[in-house]
Amino acid sequence: MGKMIATRDGFGDGIIELAKKDDRVFVIDCDISKSCKTKKFSALFPERHINVGIAEQNAATFAAGLATMGKIPFVSTYAVFGSMRMCEQVRTSICYPHLNVKIACSHGGLTPGNDGVTHQAIEDMGIYRSIPGMTVVMPADYNATMKLVDRAAAYDGPVYLRFTRDPIPVFYGEDEAFEIGKGKLIKEGRDISIIAIGDMLHQALEAADKLEKAGVSVELIDMHTLKPLDTELVEKTLNKTGKVITVEDHNILNGLGSAVADVVAEKGAGVLRKVGLRDRFAESGDYYKLLEKYEMDSAQILKMAAEIL
Amino acid sequence: MEYLEKVKYLEDKARELRRHIITMIHEAQSGHPGGSLSAADFVAVLYFDALRIRPSEPKWNERDRVILSKGHTCPVIYAALAMKGFYDLSEIHTLRKMGSILQGHPDMKKVPGLDMTSGSLGQGLSAGAGMAFGAKYDGLDSKVYVILGDGELQEGQVWEAAMTAAKYKLDNLIAFVDDNNLQVDGNTCEIMPVHPIADKFLAFGWEVYSIDGHNIGEILKVLEDVKHASGKPKCIIANTVKGKGVSYMENACDWHGACPDACQYTTAMEELGGA
Numbered sequence: 001m002g003k004m005i006a007t008r009d010g011f012g013d014g015i016i017e018l019a020k021k022d023d024r025v026f027v028i029d030c031d032i033s034k035s036c037k038t039k040k041f042s043a044l045f046p047e048r049h050i051n052v053g054i055a056e057q058n059a060a061t062f063a064a065g066l067a068t069m070g071k072i073p074f075v076s077t078y079a080v081f082g083s084m085r086m087c088e089q090v091r092t093s094i095c096y097p098h099l100n101v102k103i104a105c106s107h108g109g110l111t112p113g114n115d116g117v118t119h120q121a122i123e124d125m126g127i128y129r130s131i132p133g134m135t136v137v138m139p140a141d142y143n144a145t146m147k148l149v150d151r152a153a154a155y156d157g158p159v160y161l162r163f164t165r166d167p168i169p170v171f172y173g174e175d176e177a178f179e180i181g182k183g184k185l186i187k188e189g190r191d192i193s194i195i196a197i198g199d200m201l202h203q204a205l206e207a208a209d210k211l212e213k214a215g216v217s218v219e220l221i222d223m224h225t226l227k228p229l230d231t232e233l234v235e236k237t238l239n240k241t242g243k244v245i246t247v248e249d250h251n252i253l254n255g256l257g258s259a260v261a262d263v264v265a266e267k268g269a270g271v272l273r274k275v276g277l278r279d280r281f282a283e284s285g286d287y288y289k290l291l292e293k294y295e296m297d298s299a300q301i302l303k304m305a306a307e308i309l
Numbered sequence: 310m311e312y313l314e315k316v317k318y319l320e321d322k323a324r325e326l327r328r329h330i331i332t333m334i335h336e337a338q339s340g341h342p343g344g345s346l347s348a349a350d351f352v353a354v355l356y357f358d359a360l361r362i363r364p365s366e367p368k369w370n371e372r373d374r375v376i377l378s379k380g381h382t383c384p385v386i387y388a389a390l391a392m393k394g395f396y397d398l399s400e401i402h403t404l405r406k407m408g409s410i411l412q413g414h415p416d417m418k419k420v421p422g423l424d425m426t427s428g429s430l431g432q433g434l435s436a437g438a439g440m441a442f443g444a445k446y447d448g449l450d451s452k453v454y455v456i457l458g459d460g461e462l463q464e465g466q467v468w469e470a471a472m473t474a475a476k477y478k479l480d481n482l483i484a485f486v487d488d489n490n491l492q493v494d495g496n497t498c499e500i501m502p503v504h505p506i507a508d509k510f511l512a513f514g515w516e517v518y519s520i521d522g523h524n525i526g527e528i529l530k531v532l533e534d535v536k537h538a539s540g541k542p543k544c545i546i547a548n549t550v551k552g553k554g555v556s557y558m559e560n561a562c563d564w565h566g567a568c569p570d571a572c573q574y575t576t577a578m579e580e581l582g583g584a
Contacts, residue, residue: 050442050477058469061432065439068374068417068424069447073439089432089466097417097426 003142004167007199008106010145011163012037015074015104017146018153019045025153026066028052028059030077035165036106038076056081060089060103067099072153078112079105079121079162087127094158095133102152103128108138108162109249110277110294111199113287121162122277125197126254128160129227135180136226138162138198143172144224151180166287168199183230185237189219192305193237196247197223197256200275203291204247207301216309226256234263238270243308245273245301249291252276273304315358319525322392323353327554328583329388329401335574337405339413343564344382344458347489347522347549354528355454356389364394367421373451374424374440378433379458379487380414381566386423387411395422431464433457434484438474441482441542452536456485460492462503468513474542475514482542483535484515487522489551491562510544522547554581 019025019041029051033039042049050066052059056077063073075082082105094101105121112119128134137152137159139145145163152159159180178184183195187208196204201222208218219237223230238244244264246257257274264270275296282294291297310318326349334340355375356362363369377386384404391398396410403409410419414428425436437455444451461467474482486506494500503509507517516539520527528547535543551565552558555577569577 047446050473052469052473055466055469055473057432057466058435058438058473061435061466062439062442062470062473065376065425065436065441066443067439068436069440069443070370071443071446088429089435092429093426093432093436 002170005142005170006165006167007139007142007145007163008037008165010139010142011104011106011149011161012040014146014149015041016044018150019048022072022153024070024072026050026071026073028063028073028075030054030056030059030081032077036076056085057089060086061093063101064093064099067101072100072102074102074104076104078107078119079124080107080119083121083124083127090158091131095131098133098157100156102159102161104149104161104163106163107165108198110282110290111164111166111249111287113166113290114284116284117281120282122251125162125226125250126258129254129259133158134227135159137180137224138226139224140196140198140201140222141168141171143170143174143176144178147176147178148180148224151178155180162198164199169202171201171205178224181225181228181230183233184222184224185233186222187218187220189217189241191217191241192243192245192309193219193221193241194245194247194301195221195223195234195237195256195260197226199249200247200296203296203298203301206298207305210298210302211305216305223256226259229259229263231263234260235267238264238267242269243271245275245304247275247301249296250276252278271308273308275300275304316525316529319353319357322357323350323525324554324581325392326353326385326388328578328581330384331555331569331574331577331581333384333388333401333404334568336402338568339405340384340568341381341566342558342568343491343551344379344487344489345385346553346555346558347551348382348385348456348487349553350523350525351456351485351487351528351547352385352389354525354532356393358529359532362393362422364422367395371449371451374453376425376433376437376453376455377415377427378455379430379461380427383415386415387420390420390422393422430458430461431466434467434470434474437482438470438477438479441474441479442477444481445479452481452483454483454485456487459486459488459490459497459503459506460500462486462506463501471510471513471515478540479542480539484542484544486544486546487549488546489549491551491560491565493565495562506546514541516541516543517546518543519546519548522549523553556580
């Protein structure tokens, strides 16, 4: 396993790189800049940092107003609040007029493990996936985050970015290129496809490694953009293996598994299994132990693979 | 223009706005006349005297901005923008119809001269604070006017925005509260009391002005008074009458979201000097 870094650190570093080269970049914080890793930004660019305090709804609509002035505001908070507390503000004041606001959230999925259910975001990507005009992205590691934060700023429109609180392995090299809406084919294979998003890529990698050792040829995809989904890549892998396992740190409803299921259903061919939180709330605990207890880890992927191979 | 002449000119504009409001809502057979009529005098002075805008260049960066936070009263703004020449006056006959730029609630992407999408109450002041912050950052002299309803002040987000505007000393942000005392379900003081509004904004660090919202002279004066750079956002609380100008609509809660029939339409237009 490589170096362990939380992707919220990737956001904290990435937003500084962005701000250095683009003076339209602003950060709007909701009191938790230390935790969301934008503290350094606020020290370097105080005139482009707004802290509205514990007032997420105001943060979202304030950002909408600022975007009409030609700025690129990044609203930074935890994913639970960034998706639910400000949901209608984002829908009506940002997505409807397609304003150039990025909602950049730490604490995605079960990564804020020991904080418990109130701080674990398991519905956020499903919520934002269902709003017209919204783009939904979760990078798989620190380096992917640096690049995708940059790509999000280059895209003119609303983007939801989701990061981890807890450290996850660094997989990509510093020079890896990313494009929003284009999944990364990490490894080609013939027998089964594993499509992962965000922090679950490391579980998928572990499972793929074990399967390969057992003689199964695995095709592995990092689907960092949930919406717009790279349907071309999904169809291609379906044609090849006919068997897909999706892996996400999110409720099993309305996330990556559901998005891929739409493609499978419309195609009318292929077998799909979904690994994720099975429509229940988790609890406080170590992130990796939670993945194990709630059947979201590599062992679960192997179990699903055995079912459909 | 000589002062009395100007007042007369603006009174005429307000009356014309009111006639358009009634016509639009009558033709659409849906809409919100009460709050559109109560804000008409303020909107008339804004668009025909105070605002720095260019109808031929709706996106002119140095323009003043207006956000109709109480978006359901959009007929008053749609009519004002048409009268200013942002689009043809004939557009007002398409309100709420398929394919129209004039949606049931304002869509900034469709309407030339409209600075913000609105209709979900409680959000306009936040958007205005964001704009005012951006204008200051860019060194623009632009003012940002946000038109709020008194019932709308029940939304908690309004007060989140009020805190933010004071913290960032957004003295280029001007909130206008159309205090007509009525909301959909009844009297504001019964549904959920919001008064005293002035004390609340004062406590939040704003400069507060109270006026008669139907007195053109008072509106002209207050819009001059709020221009100074005091380091504080400004709130104009306008005592208004919901449905103002149409006798049977005045202070009648039921006219919040009702539309006049043929007979009522004729009466309203006569009263507004347009028959």
